[in-house]
Amino acid sequence: MSTSEGPTAPFTTLSVSHPQDSITHVEICRPEKRNAMNKAFWHEMIDCFNQIAENSECRAVVFSGAGKLFTSGIDLMGMASDILQPEGDDTARISWNLRRIISKYQETFSVIEKCPKPVIVAVHGACIGGGVDLITACDIRLCTQDAWFQVKEVDIGLAADVGTLQRLPRVIGSRSLVNELALTARKMYADEAKSCGLVSRVFPDKETMMVGALEMAGEIASRSPVAVQGTKVNLIYSRDHSVPDALNYINTWNMSMLQTQDLMKSAQAAMEKKNLKEIAFSKL
Numbered sequence: 001m002s003t004s005e006g007p008t009a010p011f012t013t014l015s016v017s018h019p020q021d022s023i024t025h026v027e028i029c030r031p032e033k034r035n036a037m038n039k040a041f042w043h044e045m046i047d048c049f050n051q052i053a054e055n056s057e058c059r060a061v062v063f064s065g066a067g068k069l070f071t072s073g074i075d076l077m078g079m080a081s082d083i084l085q086p087e088g089d090d091t092a093r094i095s096w097n098l099r100r101i102i103s104k105y106q107e108t109f110s111v112i113e114k115c116p117k118p119v120i121v122a123v124h125g126a127c128i129g130g131g132v133d134l135i136t137a138c139d140i141r142l143c144t145q146d147a148w149f150q151v152k153e154v155d156i157g158l159a160a161d162v163g164t165l166q167r168l169p170r171v172i173g174s175r176s177l178v179n180e181l182a183l184t185a186r187k188m189y190a191d192e193a194k195s196c197g198l199v200s201r202v203f204p205d206k207e208t209m210m211v212g213a214l215e216m217a218g219e220i221a222s223r224s225p226v227a228v229q230g231t232k233v234n235l236i237y238s239r240d241h242s243v244p245d246a247l248n249y250i251n252t253w254n255m256s257m258l259q260t261q262d263l264m265k266s267a268q269a270a271m272e273k274k275n276l277k278e279i280a281f282s283k284l
């Protein structure tokens with residue numbers, strides 16, 4: 001794992017490293033501002049995850065935050081210009097402009113979901129506002145015992161519009177709990193986050209969590225990338241479609257993907273009780 005030594009070029013808010021073969025670690029890195037999401041962050045995420053999606057060397061991603069906490073959400077100081085004073089000669093043009101801007105903000109987290117490589121997010125300390133939007137777009141959520149989550153948008157006078165209201169109800173089973181969190185902006189702590197299914201594991205501290213996240217990424221990366229990436233794409237598809245539609249989708253998907261050499265290699269390894277880490281799968 002990288003150790004918060006600062007953002008890596010060409011980014012100013014993200015540090016990207018490769019702690020192991022086939023694994024990419026992305027860290028939001030503005031610790032002095034509690035990883036507040038400034039203007040640069042919103043577009044750097046898009047560039048970063050589009051690059052990861054295209055990088056055939058990468059098979060799994062770990063995302064975390066540098067410093068004291070995961071993120072304090074949108075940068076309240078930098079928010080002013082485009083959202084608070086959108087350009088345009090009249091209401092229609094201002095509105096159209098805002099629509100375009102909001103779409104761009106939404107893309108910041110949708111790229112995580114569109115990236116076929118599984119993304120494990122590791123949360124320590126606070127995860128506020130935009131942080132909840134971000135983690136709900138990730139595939140696996142881990143946190144530390146000191147973590148807390150807050151859908152804080154109503155406190156700053158807006159309805160969350162970059163993913164929380166759309167994805168959180170699909171992550172947490174209880175609609176009532178989602179409504180409560182979004183309407184009251186109350187903090188939810190690690191144990192409740194685990195019991196409601198927002199996170200799948202709670203670790204005693206950040207160090208242990210990062211070791212756990214890396215181990216999990218290693219397990220994923222050792223498997224056939226055809227199988228893993230197909231699984232991510234189809235899990236997301238089936239979340240958003242009926243069972244018959246999703247069965248039809250995977251049928252069409254697998255009519256080509258089942259022809260992979262990875263199937264024979266993996267099946268043979270299983271028969272011979274070999275560790276998948278010993279099997280060389282081609283890049284994807």
Ligand SMILES: CCC/C=C/C=C/C(=O)SCCNC(=O)CCNC(=O)[C@H](O)C(C)(C)COP(=O)(O)OP(=O)(O)OC[C@H]1O[C@@H](n2cnc3c(N)ncnc32)[C@H](O)[C@@H]1OP(=O)(O)O
Nearest residue numbers: 032033034036072073074075076077105129130152153162
């Ligand atoms: C179309 C757009 C869609 C997106 C919507 C997103 C909405 C949201 O994200 S709503 C949530 C907004 N965030 C907040 O309300 C959190 C504000 N911050 C805090 O409550 C505290 O800072 C926090 C509990 C996170 C941490 O407290 P701590 O005592 O550890 O640190 P501080 O001394 O408060 O802060 C240290 C410096 O960081 C700056 N900072 C913290 N959060 C933000 C932020 N969100 N935006 C900008 N700057 C932030 C803080 O000002 C301090 O800076 P400095 O004084 O220069 O040292």
